[in-house]
Amino acid sequence: MAETARRPDHRYGNRPTMKDVAARAGVGLKTVSRVVNGEPGVTPDTERRVREAIQALGFRRNDSARVLRKGRTASVGLVLEDLADPFYGPLSRAVEEVARAHGALLINGSSAEDPDREQELALALCARRVDGLIVIPAGDDHRYLEPEMRAGVATVFVDRPAGRIEADTVLSDSFGGARAGVAHLVAHGHRRIGFVGDRPRIHTAAERLRGYRAAMEDAGLPVDDAWVSLGSTEPARVRDAVAAMLAGPEPVTALFAGNNRVTVTAVRELAGRTRPVALVGFDDIELADLLGITVIAQDAAALGRTAAQRLFRRLDGLHEEPRRVELATRLVPRGSGEIPPA
Amino acid sequence: MAETARRPDHRYGNRPTMKDVAARAGVGLKTVSRVVNGEPGVTPDTERRVREAIQALGFRRNDSARVLRKGRTASVGLVLEDLADPFYGPLSRAVEEVARAHGALLINGSSAEDPDREQELALALCARRVDGLIVIPAGDDHRYLEPEMRAGVATVFVDRPAGRIEADTVLSDSFGGARAGVAHLVAHGHRRIGFVGDRPRIHTAAERLRGYRAAMEDAGLPVDDAWVSLGSTEPARVRDAVAAMLAGPEPVTALFAGNNRVTVTAVRELAGRTRPVALVGFDDIELADLLGITVIAQDAAALGRTAAQRLFRRLDGLHEEPRRVELATRLVPRGSGEIPPA
DNA sequence: TTGAAAGCGCTAACAT
């Protein structure tokens, strides 16, 4: 009596369903559902039989089907720039912890700083019907998310603000941080200070440059165009920029590095030189303490945590105007920022 | 003529469905499906009308429903130890890149080195019907995954082997790497060498310790129990371990650090001392070049890439015995490992 | 070229 497959076997390797469990346990489908979901109204004996059938068949609930019916996926999406960047690891982890506390899984992807890829990723996540979306923008126009947000996808932007739409946003105080860092260099006697940062269309890069200019202006210092260099954070580009600022008859005596990638390369470049050059970098870096690198530290985990908390508050039904939160940065003097002008 | 809601509005904020698009475009449901999925057999004019309706309604295909029907989710799960650990960032990113090349999304979660949490996460991913699973094990018994793997979830273990089941595995050569690192210290004249590693039930920690013992034995050197310390990688624990080995009348003259977390703390501890102590660490670390830290480097990205490639080959129907791949490590001398005994 | 009907595996609503 050969039993023929009831279902085409291209799917899930022919996994058992609740129906199969019900048949085996000799109960109704809904009873299995009750046991699986821990709902009340099942006698201990029935429950035992159902559990045995589940065990014997190796049944596991298909959450895709569940999602389709319930309308919530218990998952949130995180679009960031590069999972491999040490700045985003703690941020992701913090988002994950909050999600976990709310019983949700985290789906994440890297935009690689490409606006098209950001959009493609964000929309793919929406198609998966993530309950919420946390985005570290690569692009500066997020109107493509409007239909999704109207349809109920809670969305929070982190690290950089949303472009051309209103949305919850959690940022670090890039402007204030950079201003404080540059002021610190000024206080130590520097007058020719260079700024090497990320591409200008990146919000944080622009803000930090603005902070630099503000601090210079506060001190009544002029800014020579040759002291400012924005662009890719590729080591070669940064190295060239640093070298250029240190060349010539009136080289800068101090540098402000716009983010962790720039700082790392700048430190390497300065290490090969004899004349001491002061340095303050935005973002803390592992082992910066041992190298004596003065930094403007921002709390990546707090950024992620704050954003995720906001997201889940929205999912819990919070209805209010989008809010913009700015987290303070902290100057950590370790030596490199306290070197006097040569 | 008030139009009443056809669907309860607790779901997806009442998103339009293909049915809605079909009604608006005045075509059948299947025609919409054809357009959305780029299937042939639709006249340009019909397609245009459908696209207009999609645009007007802000329709986006519900992939949950699609998954239910098709049986594949185009997503893979990654269970790792801690997304915030700089070792796992590049690994995740590499997995993501491969997944992306195959049109799949990545869902990842941290086990926090807790076997129960690893299992909970892995099974939650299976319930979501990820097509495949990449696991960096926290536990040492993975029989719980047997039903899932039989049901067709492709599974690859990375960084550490699976416990009590047969499965594809991608590892670094921890034994060989540690052996080479310790041999390097021996070659520089050290006879009393300490080993500080992670908890012994973690496979890589055990293998590296084995490599340490092998190198010592190769050199005909005895190993004093006081020179070996395995346990948590918490800074306090590591600091105490290092301090203990450096105390007493016959302190170690060199240290082998079992992983990146240990190395970082060991470097900090040694930096505060006057007597020079040689150090070789397993795992490369950012800025280790500037600090002159000699390391056994492993390629985290290659680990992730190799595992993901294996996974997708399985998903493409590869049928063969589970294989175990071991990637070579590389000794990178930078100074700390070449310090002679005090 | 197009569409109607069936059904993926589950849960909500409503019997019994």
Place this chain on the structure above:
DNA sequence: ATGTTAGCGCTTTCAA
């Protein structure tokens, strides 16, 4: 306490 029915939004199958 338990079961039956309908239907989530899509794809598959088959007919027109």
